[in-house]
Amino acid sequence: MHLIIAEKHIAAKRIAxxxxxGKTKQVRVSGVDTYEYESEEGTKIFIGLSGHIVKLDFPKAYNNWQKVEAKELIDADVITTSTQVKIVAALKKLGKTATKVTIATDYDREGELIGVEALDIIREVNPDVVFERVHYSAITPKAIDDAFSNPTNVDFDLADAGHSRQVIDLVWGASMTRYISLAAGRLGKMFLSVGRVQSPTLSLIVEREKERDAFIPRPYWELSAMLESKSGVIFKAEHRTKRFWEKAEVDAAMGNVSVGDDALVTELTTSEKIDKPPTPFNTTEFIGAASSIGFTAANAMRIAETLYTNGFISYPRTDNTVYPESLDLRAQIEIFKTGAFKQYALKLLEKEELVPTKGKKETTDHPPIFPASLAKKSEMNEQEWKLYELVVRRFFATFADPAKWETIRSKFDINGEDFKANGARLVVPGWRWYYHYNAPEDRLLPELNEGDKLKVDKVEVEAKETQPPGRYGQGRLIKIMEDMGLGTKATRHEIISKLYSRAYVHGNPLQPTKTAIAVVDTLETFAPTMSKPDMTSKLEADMDRIAEGEIPEDEVLNESREMLGLIFKELEINKEDISESLRAGLREDKIIGVCSNCQSNLMVMRSKRGSRFIGCDGYPDCTFALPLPRSGQVVVTDKLCEEHGMYHIRIINSGKRPWNLGCPHCNFLEWQKSQEEEKEKNGTDKERPKTINDISGIGKVTAEKLSDAGICNVNDLCTADAVELAKVTSIPVKKIKNWQSEIA
Incomplete structure (x- = not known):
């Protein structure tokens, strides 16, 4: 029996x-679907994994954060545990009788490791099994036939490189996360995540935010005039001095220009600008382009993976920006002679020679991302089609001619003051006909001749200020990470997703929270190696050397542990200062605004029993409070509600879209209003209870219990979890629900 192992179920099914x-037979093995058929060589069985089916971890003895010090994890044993019990069982069962195994996982460092993990499981029960490896960049008939006709060897060095990354990231992340979280007093679900790649990336975002905070805007003025041509067209001309830094200077210039004055055309310069076609998509360029049309990095890669496994595009994780000679480019374009992109394909095929553009990076593992097969819009959802179209159009654009623009520069004299106006129009669409994304618009000027006199229709001075450097968008950040050697093409988008899920950043462009700033400041002061890219880029380079067979994995793992040990020595010396630094920063991240009653800080607080709410720092003198949702992390944004003096907040729940709750006070008032409207709609004029004691059936003792639980007012009771309240007060759940129903 010949066993073929793919990285995912859908890939195994398609390859089979x-x-x-003919048709394949679906057989369930140990609860896992496999696909088989008979051939001249015997039975062939295809099974799909679920990515990694095992994971690295520490022995259970190290799991207690309070008893095991973080630094002990540096030299702790690392064990392998199963994450997909059914798939492991199926591999063992099939592996016992297999005479040959073909590893058909994705061809990259991670895919090689996933394949070797499966192979190791099989070799435990069948040590002498023959095995081979196949490489492909698209799940299409030609690519798969070629791959299985030319099998090669498993690259254990490449797998070791992937394994070393797992070990290093586990040891660094677990030990530093535990240390920082304990120092900050943030345990449980609210722990502070620290990582070898994550922390330097977060540092980039925080540094940019500090640049913005330190930026001092400088005022300047712009002077422009609206001119009317002989044909009656009105257009804008700007003063030769782009920015006036002194108000007196712009006032003096404006004093020389008036409505009705003549504007003499003193110079006209017409030229042609060549607009070169883009280079092929690698992962970074693809994410950047997807980001510009509204996709997050993680969503773009998730959809790209789906398109790949369904055979629509080539492998989306690649550094390559040069099409390999082995790829029949004309045949690839001919695929689109029918369908939605027919006109574009036929136009390209008119060329006698198809010469694509080339980027700066050329690798041999995978080609740039290109459309692997023709698809219909009905075969995909809206987002999938949007990204598929992006890939198709980019592919076409790399073969197209340059675009050409006609540019016009004009100068005008208005009573001794020089003005200018520039125009541009696309005269030869070239590649922009195929790839229309983010295209600049034509800036048209009326017909002008030197010596013409135009009338000044309007004169305007606009006061402006210089702007701080912009925050990083996801696409831009991934490009910077690539340039600095932070992460890989397969992990960078995952790092950014982790920053969001840990509530270190919000929005896009990315804005750090106060918690993120506190963590980065602490690391930069007491463990600067963790916040700079040098360390992680050095380890990335060493992993590449493992993949090339230049150095053994153990040498890199030992070096990484030594580096981490030096960091912990610094941490131990400054233990108290680190704790103080973190706690001060985290407290600041809980401030929602200023109490309108007593001017104290409004904070995210927790009751004695753990429920959270917005309370006043002036308690017990001030009892102002507002409810908060029971679950999710609270992120305080920099948008301020002028009416209530509170910052807008976001609620982040893992695996869900962030909830922009807005101003908590506005939100609460809106909720109250909706409740009143609901009462009116139902035709009840029953007066709403004002306090806990106003609800029928609640006595003084019960009210005190609810108060102790942090349920201070009727609204808190209404929004609280009835089961949790029952545990606190020993009151039946049904009774509490009746009270809540009475309020609502």
Whole structure:
């Protein structure tokens, strides 16, 4: 029996369908679907994994954060545990009788490791099994047939490089996360995540935010005039001095220009600008382009992975920006002679020679991202089609001619003051006909000749200020990470997703929270190695050397542990200062605004029993309070409600879209209003209870219990979890729900 192992179930199913001479037979093994068919060589069985089916971890003895010091994790044993019990069982069962195994996982460092993990499980029960490896960059009939016709060897060095990354990231992340979280007093779900790649990336975002905070805007003025041509067209001309830094200077210039004055055309310069076509997509360029049309990095890669496994595009994780000679480019374009992109394909095929553009990076593992097969819009959802179209159009654009623009520069004299106006129009669309994204618009000027006199229709001075450097968008940040050697093409988008899920950043462009700033400031002061890219880029380079067979994995792992040990020595010396630094920063991140009653800080607080709410720092003198949702992390934004003096907040729940709750006070008032409207709608004029004691059936003792639980007013009771309240007060759940119903 010949066992073929793919990285995912859908890939196994598609590959089996491509290679089978007829229909495949679906057989369930240990609860896992497999696909098989008979061939001249015997039975062939295809099984899909679920990515990594095992994970690295520490022995259970190290799991207690309070008893095991963080630094002990540096030299702790690392064990392998199963994450997909059914798949592991199926591999063992099939592996016992397999005469040959073909690893058909994705061809990259991570895919090689996933394949070796599966192979190791099989070799435990069948040590002498013969095995081979196939490489492909698209799940299409031609690519799969070629790959299985030319098998190669498993690259254990490449797998070791992937394994070393897992070990290093586990040891660094777990030990530093535990240390920083304990120092800050943030345990449980609210722990402070620290990572080898994550922390330097977060540092980049925080540094940019500090640049913005330190930026001092400088005022300047712009002077412009609206001119009317002989044909009656009105257009804008700007003063030769782009920015006036002194108000007196712009006032003096404006004093020389008046409505009705003549504007003499003193110079006209017409030229042609060549607009070169773009280079092929690698992962970073693809994410950047997807980001510009509204996709997050993680969502773009998730959809790209789906398109790949369904055979629509090539492998989306690649550094390559040069199409390989082995790729039949004309045949690839001919695929689109029918369908939605027919006119574009036929236009390109008119060329006698198809010469694509080339980027700066050329690798041999995978080609740049290109459309692998023709798809119909009905076969995809809206987002999938949007990204598929992006890939198709970019592919076409790399073969297209340059675009050409006609540019016009004009100068005008208005009573001794020089003005200028520039125009541009696309005269030869070239590649922009195929790839229309983010295209600049034509800036048209009326017909002008030197010596013409135009009338000044309007004169305007606009006061402006210089702007701080912009925050990083996801696409831009991934490009910077690539340039600095932070992460890989397969992990950078995941790092950014982790920053969001840990409530270190919000929005796009990315804005750090006060918690993020506190963590980065602490690391930069007491463990600067963790916040700079040098360390992680050095380890990335060493992992590449493992993949090339230049150095053994153990040498890199030992070096990384030594580096981490030096960091912990610094941390131990400054233990108290680190704790104080973190706690001060985290407290600041809980401030929602200023109490309108007593001017104290309004904070995210927790009751004795753990429920959270917005309370006044002036308690017990001030009892102002507002409810908060029971679950999710609270992120305080920099948008301020002028009416209530509170910052807008976001609620982040893992795996869900962030909830922009807005101003908590406005939100609460809106909720109250909706409740009143609901009462009116139902035709009840029953007066709403004002306090806990106003609800029928609640006595003084019960009210005190609810108060102790942090349920201070009727609204808190209404929004609280009835089961949790029952545990606190020993009151039946049904009774509490009746009270809540009475309020609502």
């Amino acid at each position: 369908a491509i290679l089978a001479p």
